[in-house]
Amino acid sequence: MDFGRLITAMVTPFDKQGRINWNETSKLIDYLIEEQQSDSLVIAGTTGESPTLSDDEKLELFRFAVEKANNRCKIIAGTGCNNTAHSIHMTQEAEKLGVDGLLLVVPYYNRPSQEGVFRHFEAIANSTELPIILYNVPSRTVTSLSVDTTLRLAEIPNIVATKECASVDQVTQLVAGANEKFRVYSGDDSAALPTLAVGAYGIISVASHIIGVPMKKMITSYLEGDIKEAARLHQQLFPVFKGLFESPSPLPNPSAVKYALELLGHQVGDVRLPLISPNEEESEFIKKLVSSL
Template identity: 70%
Template sequence: MDFGRLITAMVTPYDKEGEIDWEAASRLVDYLIEEQKSEGLVVCGTTGESPTLSDEEKLQMFSFVLEKAAGRCKVIAGTGSYNTKHSIELTQKAEKIGVDGALLVVPYYNKPNQEGLYLHFSAIAAETKLPLILYNVPSRTGISMSANTTIRLAEIPNIVATKECASLDQVALIAAGCPDDFHVYSGDDASALPALAVGGHGIISVASHLEGTRMTDMISAYLSGNVQLAGQYHRELLPIFKGLFECPQPLPNPSAVKYALELRGINVGSVRLPLTPPNEAEAEFIRKLVL
């Protein structure tokens, strides 16, 4: 399974009451595919505020986005958690809906060891035929899955990719140790181009909500051998890559990108508690960043 080079970790639109806004979700899917050139959409991942979505809401989102995308891009369901049994059940329900794959985050809070991580992911893989993407994000989970554990898991046929947020070194080690058809995605927009240079396949992105077209151009330039042009795109985009997470102090994802989308005329509402929208200083920083 090739999910493409540019995958957007899609926000979940809410109305003023904090419920899923289905009309806004419909417009957002069209916008991300047609205008921002997303080849895949991760639904109900971190950027989709998965911790505050119920299972029922997640399944509704998987079904809705799959129907709306209508084969124009891959739809990847965020079904991972710190509970192996629950992750299996949600992944199986997503499979019945017909999604193209599932994203499985490293278990957070209970902090298993490397063998526990291997057994967690291999147990999920054994109970589904879906292509699976691992997701290592130690800044959120409190632990990091080692390159060696990822390489072991890559031997399982339906574990086909990983979203790697630990380091560029980790991207390189995994790319070197896994089969050629196992794809390594950067989970850090600012590392999208450097990750390609060390063997990465693409990016699972937040900034592609705003700059997906230019990110596609950057990736295409690099793959065609025009490294100078790719570097130019990277330098132009870097303020947005960094600013969405540092504006002007760290702001929880997806608070910044949701506000930035509103400024660009794509209304997706605010965030659910415990996340908060940008304060006045942060909002002014984002306005200067994206307008």
Template identity: 65%
Template sequence: MDFGRLITAMITPFNSDLKIDWDGFAKVFDYLIEEQESDSLVICGTTGESPTLTEEEKLQLFEAAVKRAKGRCKIIAGTGSNDTAHSIHLSQAAEKLGVDALLLAAPYYNRPSQEGLYQHFKAVAESVSIPVILYNVPSRSVVNIDADTTVRLSHIPNIVATKDCAGTDQLTRIVSGAAEDFLVYSGDDSSALPALSVGAHGIVSVASHVVGKEMKRMIEAYSSGNVKAAAQLHAQLLPVFSGLFTFPSPAPVKHALALKGLPAGGVRLPLLPATEDEGRFIASLFQ
């Protein structure tokens, strides 16, 4: 399955009561596809505030996304957790709702061994028939899916890609050792272009909520051999890439969307919305 080169980890819009804003969800969903040129959307990833969404809300969001997509993009459901049994349960439920693929984050807090990680992902992948994308984010999960483990997992038939935030050295080892047709995505906007240079296929992005078109041009420029143009675009976009993570995500990108008149809403505790100073800083990124 081709997920494209630009995948957006979509926010979850909330209303003033911090309930899901379903009209807002539809507007942001269409905007990401039609205006920001996302090829696929991750629903209920970390940027979608998955830690504070209930299981019922997640299933509702998966179902709404599948119905809204109508073939315009692939829907990737965030169903991973640090409980293998629950990850299997949620993954099977998401599959029944018609999602195109699953995104499985590395189990957090309980810090499994590399063999534990392998067995976790293997068990979840073998419980479904749809494609699985691994998600390695050591800064959040406090465990790294080592390159050798990812390479080993790439030989499980329906584990087809990874979103990896561990840096270009690890990406290089994965690209060079993984099974044929296994796709590698950077999970760090600032590393999108360097990741492409070592063989990554694309980016799973937060910044693409607001600069997706520009990121698409950067990827296309690099892919067509115009490295200088890609580097220029990367330099122009870097302040946005960095600025959207100066305080806990997704509050910065939600504020940026609100500045564009889109219904992003606030964030649920323990996250906090942008302060006045933070809001002014986010606004300055687009002036």
């Protein structure tokens, strides 16, 4: 299974009552595939507000995305949580709906040991034939998936990749130690080019909602050996990479990118509590960011 170089972790559109906006979801999938050149879409990941989606909403999103994408891109279902049995249940239900792969986050809050994390992912992998992308994001989960544990998991046949948010150093060690079929994706937009330079395969992105085309060009330029052009594009895009998360104060994902999409004419709606929309100062900053695109 090739999930491609540019994967977008898709937001979940809501209407004014906070329900999933299916008409806008349909438009957004088309836009991300056709206009922003996403190779795959992650559905119901962190950017899709998975913590506030019900199981029924997630499963309906998986079904809808598979049908709408219609083989134009791969659909990756976010079925991981900190309850192994529940992750297995959601994984098996997603598999029935025809998704192409899974994104499984490191268990959060209950702080398992590395052996516990290994057995968690091993149990889920044994429950499905779908290819799995691990997701290491210690800023959200507290527990970090170590290099050694990741490399152990990489030997399980259907664990095929990891989304790594710990550090470029960890990406370097994973690429050096893993078998050649195991792929490492950056989970940090601003680290996309630096991680490619140390052997990462691609990026699972938030910014690709609005700058997918130049991001794809940056990746292609690097792979074709035009390092100067790749660096130029990275420098050009860097304010957007950082601005969607950090300016003028740290913003929870996906508050900023949803607002940016609204400014571009996509009626994706508000975020669900406990997330909140950008304040006045943050909104003005995002407007300037979008106007610079």
